[in-house]
Amino acid sequence: MGHNDDSKRDDADDRQLFRREFLENCRIRQGVYSFVEQDCDFYEGHYKNRTKYLPKLDRWPYTLPLWLINSGYLWTVRRHVPEGSRVLELGCASGVAYFGQRYRMMGLDLSLSSLEGVVQDYERCIQASVMEGLPFNDGVLDAVVSSFFWEHLDEAGKRQLGSELRRVLKPGGKVIFLYDIETNNPMIRHFKAQDEILYRRQFLEGDGHIGYHSSAKNEEIFLDAGFVILNRCGFEKTLLQSPSAYTKLKRWPGSSKRWFGALEYVAKGWRLYxxxxxxxLLNASVDRLLPREWARIERVVLMKPKGPRSVGGGRTAG
Ligand SMILES: C[S@@+](CC[C@H](N)C(=O)[O-])C[C@H]1O[C@@H](n2cnc3c(N)ncnc32)[C@H](O)[C@@H]1O
Structure with a gap:
């Protein structure tokens, strides 16, 4: 792994992969391909999340934690993307060790110091903004994946990235995204109605979540970009939420601090497992019976159609 030491760079592979105009303006910084002129004040060093789990053997029961981590995102990627595929992770921060082991992996993020945390695991780390277009040639990637990145783009950014994804993927290539959505979850709706400004500050602005859209809106964007939706799954439709949601909800006045503080305690440390x-388990059973709009998090699996683009964009499979 780790082609990121400058001496180990494979120039022929770089030329096959990257667009010439990007490669000409590329700097190598701490083993990272940098395509930005200057670091981003908001995101630089802000997120250094890293998923460390590596199964001892790539089979059951060692792979069970992949089903548990991040709402089964790693499990879903493993299921839909064969080993050895050329995969790009967008907004990767400090990456997913398992992806580095299984794929010819590339990570792209705005933050150089976040990428430094994954330089040893991924074949290539790329400092770039997706808003400048993806630096890759047409049809060179088997899959593009991301967790909690998509909601950092506004609608125009999502549409622009959607057409870039279609360009850089091979026919039949997959997109697997996990992201926050604008939710109608009764509990969150209650607190949002109580203090909309606090809701915006806690759930949107502090984290750079400029793209909280409903599940239906995201679907429209994916279909307009010409993707087929193979699978869509909503999470956190009930009172049971990730600890980060409790940390935010704790800030509401009244008895919230006590209740959400208690829930946060229950979901931290060894109790998190x-x-x-x-x-x-709740997601695999009860959640399926609840309305789609109650989900706070969504995961989609998309496919670039193998044939030429049909009039009116993509469609939902099945
Ligand atoms: C919430 S973090 C997600 C990190 C990691 N994927 C995870 O699941 O924990 C969002 C990441 O997206 C990156 N990001 C935001 N806007 C971006 C853009 N326009 N281009 C590239 N990366 C961006 C940020 O630097 C940040 O590392």
């Missing part, structure tokens, strides 16, 4: 298992 049984709590996560409970949430995943």
């Amino acid at each position: 049984p709590y996560t298992l409970l949430m995943r």
